[in-house]
Amino acid sequence: MASDVLRRNNVKVSGKGTRPMMFAHGFGCDQNMWRFVAPAFEEDYRVILFDYVGSGKSDIAAYSPERYASLDGYAQDVLDICHALELSDIIFVGHSVSSVVGMLASIREPRRFHSLILIGPSPCYINHPPDYVGGFERSDIAGLLDLMEKNYIGWANFLAPAVMKNAERPELSRELEESFCSTDPKIARRFAEATFFSDNRADVARVRVPSLIMQCSEDSIAPLEVGQYLHRNLPGSTFQLLEATGHCPHMSHPDETIRVIRSYLNNTKEARRGSSS
Amino acid sequence: MDDLLNRAPCGFLMFTDDGRIKAVNETLLRLLGHDAEALTGQHLETILPVASRIFYQTHLFPLLKMHGRAEEVYFSLRTKQGEDVPVLVNAQRRERDGAAVYDCVIIPMRQRLRYEDEILEAKREAEEANRIKDELITELSTPVITVWEGILLAPIIGSLTRERAEQMTDALLHATVERRARVVILDITGVRTIDTAVVQRLVQSVAAIVLLGAECILTGVSGAVAQTLVHLGLDLSGIRTRRRLAEGLQYALEIAGSGHKQ
Numbered sequence: 001m002a003s004d005v006l007r008r009n010n011v012k013v014s015g016k017g018t019r020p021m022m023f024a025h026g027f028g029c030d031q032n033m034w035r036f037v038a039p040a041f042e043e044d045y046r047v048i049l050f051d052y053v054g055s056g057k058s059d060i061a062a063y064s065p066e067r068y069a070s071l072d073g074y075a076q077d078v079l080d081i082c083h084a085l086e087l088s089d090i091i092f093v094g095h096s097v098s099s100v101v102g103m104l105a106s107i108r109e110p111r112r113f114h115s116l117i118l119i120g121p122s123p124c125y126i127n128h129p130p131d132y133v134g135g136f137e138r139s140d141i142a143g144l145l146d147l148m149e150k151n152y153i154g155w156a157n158f159l160a161p162a163v164m165k166n167a168e169r170p171e172l173s174r175e176l177e178e179s180f181c182s183t184d185p186k187i188a189r190r191f192a193e194a195t196f197f198s199d200n201r202a203d204v205a206r207v208r209v210p211s212l213i214m215q216c217s218e219d220s221i222a223p224l225e226v227g228q229y230l231h232r233n234l235p236g237s238t239f240q241l242l243e244a245t246g247h248c249p250h251m252s253h254p255d256e257t258i259r260v261i262r263s264y265l266n267n268t269k270e271a272r273r274g275s276s277s
Numbered sequence: 278m279d280d281l282l283n284r285a286p287c288g289f290l291m292f293t294d295d296g297r298i299k300a301v302n303e304t305l306l307r308l309l310g311h312d313a314e315a316l317t318g319q320h321l322e323t324i325l326p327v328a329s330r331i332f333y334q335t336h337l338f339p340l341l342k343m344h345g346r347a348e349e350v351y352f353s354l355r356t357k358q359g360e361d362v363p364v365l366v367n368a369q370r371r372e373r374d375g376a377a378v379y380d381c382v383i384i385p386m387r388q389r390l391r392y393e394d395e396i397l398e399a400k401r402e403a404e405e406a407n408r409i410k411d412e413l414i415t416e417l418s419t420p421v422i423t424v425w426e427g428i429l430l431a432p433i434i435g436s437l438t439r440e441r442a443e444q445m446t447d448a449l450l451h452a453t454v455e456r457r458a459r460v461v462i463l464d465i466t467g468v469r470t471i472d473t474a475v476v477q478r479l480v481q482s483v484a485a486i487v488l489l490g491a492e493c494i495l496t497g498v499s500g501a502v503a504q505t506l507v508h509l510g511l512d513l514s515g516i517r518t519r520r521r522l523a524e525g526l527q528y529a530l531e532i533a534g535s536g537h538k539q
């Protein structure tokens with residue numbers, strides 16, 4: 001059964017260390033997005049990459065609209081992998097929506113997790129005036145769904161397979177085979193809805209695992225105010241404002257991303273040593 | 278900027294890895310109603326409506342970062358006057374002074390968009406019609422009739438796909454319990470094709486019915502179906518077969534009748 005889960009979620013394990021470090025991709029992508037960052041941790045950790053069911057090279061046949069209608073279904077994917085690999089003391093690195101997925105998984109099985117590293121997190125993307133500014137109105141998300149649908153009309157074009165048949169640069173074709181975006185438009189749409197319509201503000205206070213909030217400068221998806229809100233309400237959280245701009249620092253500014261994660265992990269290691277002595 | 282590119286009949290825009298606009302051609306400036314000074318150095322997101330910003334961050338930027346290029350991507354640009362212009366974009370990464378920049382060619386597509394909207398609407402209607410049809414077929418395809426007290430008849434017509442076989446099993450088991458059936462007749466006279474996976478499922482549903490305390494009779498077995506059954510080498514001891522439905526009915530009445538006498 002364990003091997004079923006590993007196949008289902010296209011789980012890839014690498015690295016020389018023993019402590020597991022699990023990288024969870026965000027909406028719109030798959031595990032390939034970690035390729036500028038994850039290798040840096042292979043020397044010291046057991047690096048675990050995976051695709052959520054419905055993304056990347058996961059087993060699409062295992063997709064269930066009911067299960068993945070909410071982020072709990074995605075959190076179950078994370079826990080299924082933890083069980084299959086018998087992981088504990090996990091450093092969970094989640095980008096964007098996976099930050100919430102990691103929080104949900106850690107609430108259900110707190111003992112499995114060492115810490116959560118949250119890159120561009122938001123507990124709720126929709127505005128709830130007057131108390132909460134998530135950054136978006138429901139109509140904005142409807143606009144996104146419409147954009148996605150129109151781009152999926154020319155789905156083949158969107159992935160640009162024709163230009164990738166480039167004999168001089170075979171590495172490009174290989175990359176394309178490791179398909180990049182979510183493959184099925186209906187699944188992508190449901191993932192978008194689960195991501196942007198979820199309100200997990202009530203779950204934030206229930207997290208019992210220490211965490212690092214990595215807040216980008218000028219992030220239009222997870223703006224500064226949202227990161228600060230999360231820091232105020234997330235027990236045991238450390239807040240780090242990055243120089244990196246945008247929403248994908250692990251792709252646009254991998255060096256800074258690696259540096260900040262390393263320094264947080266070293267600090268928690270020392271803090272633990274300090275408290276135990 | 279090269280004069281040809283500046284006046285080309287398409288928008289041109291160059292931006293950096295962190296989304297800053299480095300250059301814009303005149304055609305695009307005219308479309309957006311901005312002047313070059315106002316846009317250069319600004320973040321690309323300043324000319325994107327909210328939905329397009331999310332799309333840029335979650336799809337386009339990762340795509341460019343991972344593959345170095347993107348083709349025929351659709352989103353909208355916002356003009357200085359606040360109007361949204363639907364555009365198609367081709368983008369490509371290249372090195373410039375040691376840093377990555379992205380060159381984009383941008384073409385407004387107002388007319389074509391209307392056509393695509395119509396296609397999408399037609400597609401949605403077709404999908405909805407299909408869904409209704411499927412539901413109807415599902416409802417119609419697995420009737421379970423009480424022909425006599427304690428005797429159920431399930432006539433199966435057409436091709437027995439895996440999906441239908443599953444529905445049929447569900448309906449049959451439900452009816453067997455609900456209507457306290459003593460005998461269940463599966464009539465496959467109208468079945469045209471059957472494959473081994475389906476036969477296996479059929480045998481399983483028969484076994485389940487037997488477990489529920491009812492007898493199961495398979496009627497209308499054609500030569501081809503009989504061959505499949507035999508080839509499979511399945512244990513058919515739990516299944517009684519009769520060639521014609523009438524014979525099956527007669528047999529069922531005997532069993533049910535003997536039950537009444539007890």
